[in-house]
Amino acid sequence: MTTQAIRTTAATPLTPAQHGVWITEQALPAGAAYHLAVTVRFTGGLDTDRLRAACAAVVARHPVLAGAVDDTELPVLVPAAAPVDLVVRAGEPADVAALVAAPFDLRRGPLARFTLLRTGPDEHLLVAVVHHLVFDGTSKQVLVADLAAAYNGTDLSTVDSAAAVPAVDVAGAAAFWAARWQEPAAPQLPGLRHTPPGTAGVAVPFTVGTGALAEAATAAGVTHFEFLLAAWHALLRRYGNDTVTTALELSTAGRDAPPRIGLHVNELPVTTAPDPAQPFSAFARSLRAHLRDVYAHRGVPLSHAVRLTPRAALAPLTVSYRRRTDPPAFAGAGSTVDWLVFCGAVRGTANLQLVEGSTVVEGSLQLAAGAFDAGQVAAEYRALLGAAMAAPDTALGDLPLPAPAPAGTVGSAPQDTVVDRFLARAAAAPDAAAVICGDRRVSYGRLAAAATGLAGRLRRQGIGPGSLVGIALPRTAELLVAVLGVLETGAAYLPLDPSYPAERIAFIRDDAGAATVLAAGDVALDGTGGTGDAAPDEAPSPDDVAYVIYTSGSTGRPKGVAVPHGALTNLLDSMRDHLGATAGDTWLGLTSLSFDISTVELLLPLTVGARVVLVPPDGHRDAAAQLRLVDRHAVTHVQATPSGWRLLLEAGLPGGDLVAVTGGEALPADLAAALRPLVKRLVNAYGPTETTVWSALADIEAGAPVTIGGPVANTTLHVLDDALRPVSDGIAGELWIGGVGVAHGYRGRSGLTADRFRPDPSGAPGTRIYGTGDRVRRGPGGLEFLGRVDNQVKLRGHRIEPGEIEARLSTHPSVAQAAVTLADPHGPRARLVAYVVPDTACGTVDAAALREHVARALPGYMVPAAVVVLDRFPLTPNGKLDRAALPAPGDGGRPDEPPAARTGDDTTATVTAIWQEVLRIDDIGPDEDLFDLGGHSLTITQIAVRIRKRLGVDVPLDVFFDTPTIDGVVAAIADLREAR
Known part of the structure; x- marks a missing residue:
């Protein structure tokens, strides 16, 4: 049996809210995001005929x-071309998702559909x-109540859909x-990935x-909703969202x-800037006051009050x-209502849906599939909410969340030194090449004799633990001596790199206050000093400083980092074990001694009995020569x-x-x-100088x-x-890095050391962690x-990580390298600038194509306004x-736009006139x-209608x-005409 719907008798103009939904459906990939469902x-004993009549x-x-x-003209609501039917068929609960996601034809209608699934003996679903164009959250309750009233033979609600x-x-x-x-701004959420609207979602x-x-x-003096919303905003603040x-x-219906x-309903923004030091109850009350201010304007769509792109x-x-x-x-039938049926898509990043009943608040965190870890967020929301309910006067930043443990553990530092390891290898295989x-091949025995001889000579000069010796030598065997x-x-x-x-x-x-400096001519491979007076009075301890390396100093005053022997030995042990380093290896030594990664390529081989092939001092930029070596x-x-x-x-x-x-x-993804494919293993190493070269490794x-x-x-x-609290996964x-590798600090810079090296909040007394600034x-x-x-930069209120844009640029086939900066950050022309080095195999770089490539994955405010092409990036000495x-972008740095249409063209004149009218x-x-x-x-719709009438497009x-x-x-009109 098919039930005909009673048709509306006249066309009804769309309300501003309906018009916003309509135009979004036409212009953006909303998918099922505007489908509202209730089951x-x-x-x-369900009587299906009675239910059909009730529908x-x-x-x-x-x-x-x-x-x-x-x-045809401005959009209006009219009777549908087809009736609303109750479809009855066999099915399973799993069928609900497909029923909800099935598209509506808005131009034909109808805008609602009812399906009754027979899921078992005496069981129905x-x-x-209903499409959001004619339905909202309150409508769900009206619909279910009226269905029950009609089924039970009682009066339905006495009002129809029309409202003043x-x-x-x-x-x-x-x-x-x-x-x-x-x-x-784009929110910070655990593992958030940018996803387009309309993407299939999960709840x-x-x-x-x-x-x-x-x-x-x-107790806090707020409503249930205000308390729940305050907890959501507090959690988002804990995730690093300053605003x-x-x-x-918000309902636009009057209170009565x-x-x-x-x-x-009307959608309006609520913006807060939660202070982590503020008590939760005080924050909830301030949110309540802000909500009251917003409620006063609930009837005006935001797009009618400010310039707002749909x-x-x-x-x-x-x-x-x-x-x-x-x-x-x-x-005659038992019934259970599910108010939170998920439509399978989201219109933004995430929607928090809350339905409060008599005993529980049912929540649903809805998001695009894979966008972020919603299970973690839901659990942390419940945890923070529970803590706030238990102690509402707790500061927002102190509300406990499940804290992830730091990665790694710390034991004792190695008690021997790099030199102990090297001398043992030299004694075991003195003739092996070191x-x-x-054209020179220096054996372990010869290298050990020279180093020991030099040590004796230095001791006679009063050099020992606590001393600092400058090394101003080129990259030769004498450098290792x-x-x-x-x-x-x-x-x-x-x-002290001579270059x-x-x-x-x-x-x-x-x-640094070096006691002496070893320069060219001060070190030789003949082992001056003899072995008799080379025995140390006191062997270095793991806590004695092994080297002091100054940071690059590209900005500000360079600072010397003091690294102890135990930290250095621990690092080399870790690299040995991770790489499986053996005496059969041969390492290329190409890095300046002033760059601390040189310790790995120069000293790790010598502690395992392997060899070091030194790149000539002037060969660090000659890649072809390095490959020949x-x-x-x-x-x-x-x-x-x-x-x-x-x-x-x-x-x-x-x-x-x-x-x-x-x-x-x-390490850019494209380079990786x-x-x-060209190497046996690719190991990405990370670490600041202050924690001894490398602190993390990834294959x-x-x-x-x-x-x-x-x-x-x-x-x-x-x-x-910022308060040194662990953040969520x-x-x-x-x-911040802790453990054996943490350096003593900055030589002669106690204030700076105290700022960047802090007590380890999760470690033993006396242990420290270093803030990397990464x-x-x-x-x-x-x-x-x-x-x-x-x-990190801020542009028009958005916090932006240039590295995220650089990573996206690097995935374009024409780009070999990419860097992004903020030009004129405090001026009126603040803009993102992308610097790119082209991939030689792909020829030229199309700036407009690059910007489009970025726009497909990142929000509009992260798309560079200018693209500067360079032959090669400038590098520091390291x-x-x-x-x-990087050169400043010129005023013409913005990529070329499509050629402007001729102002005398009839089409241009017509479109201009339409814009002026509307x-x-x-x-x-x-x-x-x-x-x-x-x-x-509404402006867009009016312009489109007039173009259709006057130009036939x-x-x-x-x-x-x-x-x-x-x-x-x-230009679009011209393309459409050509495509006819």
């Missing part, structure tokens, strides 16, 4: 359910799905929002008891208006809340920065059994993908994400917020490097990107932005979003 599960009665009382949209349009104060709303509205359910909630809310914006669905089916959701995060009475009974330098000789005395060495500017060398020498000497291990590895790839790095260690700067496999992995031995990795925080987050594959804390040396502006330039001129969703609404200028629309 009723029946057990026992017909409800549609008759609420004819909008049987409506459709006629957009009614699935009601309340008077609204647009001017007052505009004044209110002028000082308050700001585009919400994570949870419940909260109302008893404790009622008691805590009363929190959530969009709320009877409930009715229809779209009677979007699927007002803000990335939305919240909906409803209080439900106990559902009505259906005579160093290859040009100097390093080993100084370490054998128990003193520390101070690298550095004289002024810098003088500063380091004077600032690798081939000639069968090198097995090469360590270089990512910039160095790019040079080797450009020089024709062949495939083979090379173990590649990369570090010193972030290009390098991994990068083909196709796997690039991470910095997990800690080396005797090391802990902590991801902390998947949330960005600063990386932003990371903990993911399933280890720590992900996000960039420097001090590289081979890292020198951001300070916007009521006399003078509009061909490249002025529609939304900057005050355009909104149906311009898709998404054109107005993608190219919101007269020139852009004219």
Whole structure:
């Protein structure tokens, strides 16, 4: 039996809220995000004929359910071309998702559908799905109540869907929002990935008891909803969101208006700046006051009060809340209502849906599948909410969350030194080759004799533990003699690279207070001093300083980092074990002694009996020469920065059994993908000088994400917020490192040492952690490097990680390297600038294509405004990107736009006239932005209708979003005409 719906008798103009839904459906991929559903599960004797009649009665009382949209002119609601039927068939609960997701034809209608699934003997499941265009959260309760009333033979509600349009104060709303509205930044959530609207979604359910909630809310002086929303904002603040914006669905019906089916809600933003030191109850009360201010303007769509580009959701995060009475009974059958049926898609990043009943609050955290860890977020929301209910006066930052333990453990430092290991190898195999330098092959015995001789000579000069010896030697075998000789005395060495500017060398020498400096001619391989007087009076302890290395100093004053013997030995042990290093290895020594990664390639081989092939002093940039050394000497291990590895790839790095260690700067995904097939192993190493070279290691496999992995031995990795509290897994925080590798600090800089080296909050008394200044987050594959804390930029209120944009740029086939900076950060022309080095195999770089490539994965505010193409990136002496040396972008740095349409063209004149009429502006330039001129969703529809009438072209609404200028629309019209 088919039940005909009673049709509306006249066309009804869409309300502003309905028009916003309509235009979003036409222009953006909303999917099923606007499908609202409720199910009723029946057990026992259900009369399907009575239920079919009840559905017909409800549609008759609420004819909008049987409506459709006629957009011949401005869109209006009209009777549908087909009736609303109750479809009865066999099925399973698993069928609900497909029923909810099935698309609506808005132009044909109807806008509601009812399906009754026979799920078992005397078991049925009614699935009601209605489009948001004529339905909202309150409508669900009206629908179920009226279905039950009609089924039971009692009166339905006495109101239909029509409602008087309340008077609204647009001017007052505009004044209110002028000082308050700001585009919400992309939220920080655990492991958040950018996903397009309409992406298939998932929902994570949870419940909260109302008893404790009622008691805590009363004590705090707020409503249940205000308490729940305050907890959500507090959690988002703990995730690192300094400013929190959530969009709320607010009813536009008056307080005394009877409930009715229809779209009677308005979405408005609620923005807070939670202070972690503020008590939760005080924050909840301040939120209550802010909500009261917002409620006063609930009848005015935000797009009517401010210039707002249409979007699927007002803000990335939305919240909906409803209080439900106990559902009505259906005579003769048991019934259970599910108010939280998920439509399978989200309009933004996530929606928190809360339905409060008599005993529990049912929650559903809904998000795009894979966007972030919703299960973790739901659990942490419940944890924070529970803590707030138990102690409402607790400061927001002190509300306990499940704290992840730091990665790694710490034991004792090795008690012997690098020199002990080296001398033992020399005694065991004195004739084995230790160093290859040009045509010279230096044996372990000869190297040991020379180092021991030098140590004796230095001791006679009073050099020993506590002393500092400068080494100003080129990269030759004598350099290793100097390093080993100084370490054998128990003193520390101070690298003074002869290639550095004289002024810098003088500063380091004077600032460090070196006792002496070993220069060319001061060290030889003949072992001066003899062995008789070389025995140390006191062997160096693990806590004695082994070397002092000055940071690059590209900005600010360079500072010397003092690293002890135990830390150095621990690092080399960790690298040995991770790499499986043996006496059969051959390492390439190409790094300056002033760059601490040199300790691995110079000293690790000598502690395991392997060989070091030294790159000539002037060969560190000659990748072709390095590859010849690798081939000639069968090198097995090469360590270089990512910039160095790019040079080797450009020089024709062949495939083979090379173990590649990369570090010193972030490893781009494209470089990892290009390098991994050519090497036996690709090890991504991470660590600051202050924690002894490398603190984390990750083996990068083909196709796997690039991470910095997990800690080396005797090391802990902590991801902390600004107050040094652990952050949740998947949330960005600063990386602090503890363990044996932590250096003594900065030589002669006690204040700076105290600032960056802090007591370990989770360790034994006296242990310390070092703040790296690097932003990371903990993911399933280890720590992900996000960039420097001090590289993070803010643009128009958005916090932006340049590294995220750089990673996206690097995935374009025409880009070999990418860097992103913020130009004119405090001026009127603040903008993101991308610097790229082209991939030589792909030829030129198309700036517009690059920006489009970024826009497909990242929000609009993260798309660079300018692209600067360079032949090569400037590097620091240590081979890292020198951001300070990047050239300033010119005024013409913005990529070329499509050629402007000819102003004399008839089409241009017609489109310009239409814009002037609709916007009521006399003078509009061909490249002025529609939304900057005050355009909104209704404006777009009016312009599109007039273009259709006057030019006979149906311009898709998404054109107005993608190219919101007269020139852009004219170009689209030309394309549409050509395609006919």
